[in-house]
Amino acid sequence: MGSSSSSRNKIPNAQELMDQTGFSSAHLLRLRDRFESLDRNNRGYLSRDDFEALGGLAMNPIGGRIIEAFFSSGQDTVDFSSFVRILAHFRPTDRNRNKEGTQQELPSSRTRKLKFAFQLYDLDRDGKISREELLQVLRAMLGLQVTEEQLQSIAERAIQEADLDKDDAISFDEFKKSLEKMDIDTKMSVSFLK
C-alpha cells in the first residue's frame, strides 16, 4: 500500500489536478486506486473495452455515450488526468468557493455540468441538439415501450417546449433555460467518499 506521500508521487501533476478539478488529495488517491483496478492490463491508460467490462455500464441505455464522453475526440485511450477531469464534473458544487471571486471555473460548476449533459446528446458537436439526435437518445431510453410515432411526437413536443429561436434544434442556452428549475447541482453529483 505504501504511505500516502509516496502514492501521491506516483500521480503526475497532482497539485495541478487538484487545483483544476477541486478534488482533495484523498479523493485523488481513491480515484487512482480505482483507475488502476479498471486498468486490467496495467497499461497505464484505459481503453474502451476496459469500460465495457463494467457490467452496469453495459446495461445502461446511454452507456455507450457515457463511455464516449471519457475519450477526447480522436483518441482511443484515457489517461489518469483525463479520467479525473471528466469525473470532476460530478463533484458536488462548492457554493462557498465562488465567493472568493477570482477562482477559475471548476468542472463541477452548474454550467459545466449542464455542458457535459448537453454533449451526451450532441454527438456531432455542432452546438445544437437536432431532432434526430434527440430521437436517438429517446429511442435508447424508451426502447421498445413506444411506437415510432409516439417517439416522434415526444421529440416534437420537447423541441417545441425548449426551442425559443425556432431553428428546430436546441442550443446550449435553450437547454440551460429549460432546466433552470431543476436542481442540477445535487442531481448530477456523485459522492466520492469511501
Added chain:
Amino acid sequence: MAALWTLSLLLSASLLGCLAVTSPDGSSLPHNLPPSLGTNSSDGSLSVDLPMALRVFSMDYHHVQAPFEIVLWIMLASLAKLGFHWSGRVPAVVPESCVLIMVGLLVGGVIYGVRHSAPPTLSADAFFLFLLPPIVLDAGYFLPGRLFFENLGTILWYAVLGTLWNVLGIGLSLYGVCLLAQSSLGDVSLLHCLLFGSLIAAVDPVAVLSVFQEMQVNEQLHILVFGESLLNDAVTVVLYKLFESFLRLPSVSGLDVLLGGCRVVVVGIGGLCVGLFFGLLAALTSRFTSRAQVIAPLFVFLYSYLSYLTSEMLHLSGIMAIVTCAATMKQYVEANVSERSNTSIQYFLKMWSSVSETLIFIFLGVSTIQDIHMWSWPFVCSTLLLCLIWRATGVLLLTAFVNKLRRNAVTFRDQFIIAYGGLRGAICFSLVFLIDDFPKKRLFITTTIVVILFTVFVQGMTIKPLVELLYVKRKKRALPTLSEEIHSRLIDHLVAGIEDVVGYWGQHYWKDKFEQFNKKYLRRFLIRNDRQASSSILRVYQELERREQRGVEEEAPPIVDPRSQGRPLLPEEMESIRRILSRNLQNFNNKQTPAYSRHTLHQDTSVDRTRKPLYRHQSLGERYSYNTITHFQGEDGGLSEPQRVRTGLSRSHTVCSISPRSTLLDSSDSAGPAQTRSMDPKAAREDLVSPKHQETVERAARKHLSFVLENEKQQ
C-alpha cells in the same frame, strides 16, 4: 353555512335523544322524543294504546340502536367537516383537527350535562382495529415511493434513534421530576415513567398528516416528518409492550433489555414482511379480476386489512405492515385493474380515511369530558416542557449527524419544522387507556390529553404562520415539462453510469437493480398480459396530451389542419397547438392540490397520477379507443359517422390506450397494398378496412398519435 351548523346541532340533539332513550336505570331525564301517543313501556318502545293486538304505529329503538348511533356519530362528524369548509376564514387560521376536537368537546359537554355521566369514550380496540387502519392505508397507498426511498436512511434514523432518544429522555427526566415532587408524585416508579415516556414520545401520523397537508412545504420535509411518524410505530409498540411486561415481571435483568432490543428489529422487519407478503398476494389476485371487475377494489382493502390484522395478531407492527402492503401492491394493481376500479379504490381510500380521521378527532374531544381526571401541576407542565425540549434536542443532534451523509442537507429551518411538527395524537390516547390500572393512571390520562390538546391546538395553529415566517422552501407545484422529464431521466442514467465507473454503490445502483428485478420477474408474474411499463417520460407526455384534450373540450379551439403524424407539423398548426397547450397547462397548474389532500382526489395534477401506466380499457366487453383516431377530410364524412359515435362514448370514459409495436407492424402490413391506392395513405387505410371490421379500424386508428383536438372529430 348557518344551515349546516343548525343541522349539526339538530343532529346532536337527536344523538342526545337516542342516548336518553337508552338512559341507565334510575336516572330521570327529559325525553326529547316525539310526543308519545300511548304508554312508554320500560324497554323504550312506544305503542298506540289500542285494545287490539294490531299496532299501527310503533317504535323500537333498541333494535337499531348500535348502527343508528354509529351512523349518527359519523353524520355529525361529516357535517362538522362540511361546515368547517364552508365557514369563511376559519380554515385559514385553524386546522381542521382543532375544529373537530372542539366540536367533540362541545358534544361531549352537552352529553355530560344531560346525562351526568361520562359520554361514550373511544375504546382502544375500536381505535386500533377500525379507525386507525384506513388512515394508514390511505397514507401508504399514496406514499411517494421514490422520495421515500431516497430519504429512507434519514427517516429511519429519525424514527428509530429519535424515538429512543425521546422515550428515554422523557421517561428519565419525568422520573427525576417525580423524585423531586416526592409528596404528590412519590408513588410513580421509574418503569411507570418510562412507560409513559414511550407512549407520549411517539409522533402521530394522523395528526401530522392533517396539519401538514394544509401547509405547503417542500416534499422532502413532508416525507421526512411523515415517514418518521409512520415508522416510529414499530419502536413505540415494542417499547410500550416491553415496559408493560417489565411492570408485570418481578424483576428486570440486563438480558431482558437486550431481548427488548432484538424485539424492535423483529417487530419492524416482521411487519414489513407480512406487508410484503400480502401485497404480493393482492397483486397476484388482481391479475385475475378482469372478469369480475366490480370486485377488484374490494381485494385491495381486504388484503390490506388482513395484513394489518395478521401482524397485530403476531404482535408485530401493524402500521408498517399495512403501509408496506399498500405501497407494494399499488403499481401492480393499478396496471391490472380497470380505470374505473382504480378511481373507486382511490376514492374509497380517501373517503374512509377522511371519516376515520374526523371520528378520531371528535372522539378525542368527547372523551376529554370525563370524571376520571386527576390534575397535578408539576407533572403536567413538566411533561409538556420535556416533550418539547427533548424533541428539539433530539432533532438537532440527529440532524447534525445525518447531514454529513446526505446530499441535500436538512437546513435549520427544516429542522425547526420537524421538531415543531411532532404532533401527538390519538395513538397516545388509546395506549394510555390500555395501561394496567394503578393509582396514578388517571393522572397519566389527564396528562396525555393535555399534551395532545396542546400539540394539536397550539402547535397545529401556529405552525403555519411560523412556516411562512421562516420561508421554508415551498413545494414546487408545476408538473415537470416534458423536456425536464427527459433530461432528468438522462441525468439519472448518466449518474448511475458514472457511479459504476467510480465504483460507488450509491442509491442509483440499488434503484437500477431493483428496477431490473422488477421488470424481469415481478411485473411478468403479477401483471396481466404484462402490459409494457410506461416510462415516466411517456406518462408525462400522455398526461399532458390528456389534459389538453380535456381542456380543449371546454373551449373552442382554432381550426387546425390535422394530418397523419409522419411529416413535420405546419407552422400554423404548431402555433395553435402551442397556444392551446400553454393556455391549458396554465389552467391546470393553477388548480393543483397537494398530494395528501384529504378532501379531494388529486385528479389531474399530482405527479403520482402521472406515474400510472396506461393500458387498454376493457369494460363491459366493449373496446374504447381514445383520441387516437386521425381525422379525415370531409369526403370521408360518411365514414366518420360510426367513429364519431364511438369517440363520443370514449370521451366519457377518458381512457387512453397505447398499442404495442407488434400491432403497428401488423396493421401496416395489412394496409400495405392500400397505400398505393390513394394520395392520403392513412385515410385510405381507414377507408379500406373500416367497412369490414370495426375492430381493425380501431386498431389501425389507435396507432396514430396526433394532436387531434376533440372538436375536430365533430366536424
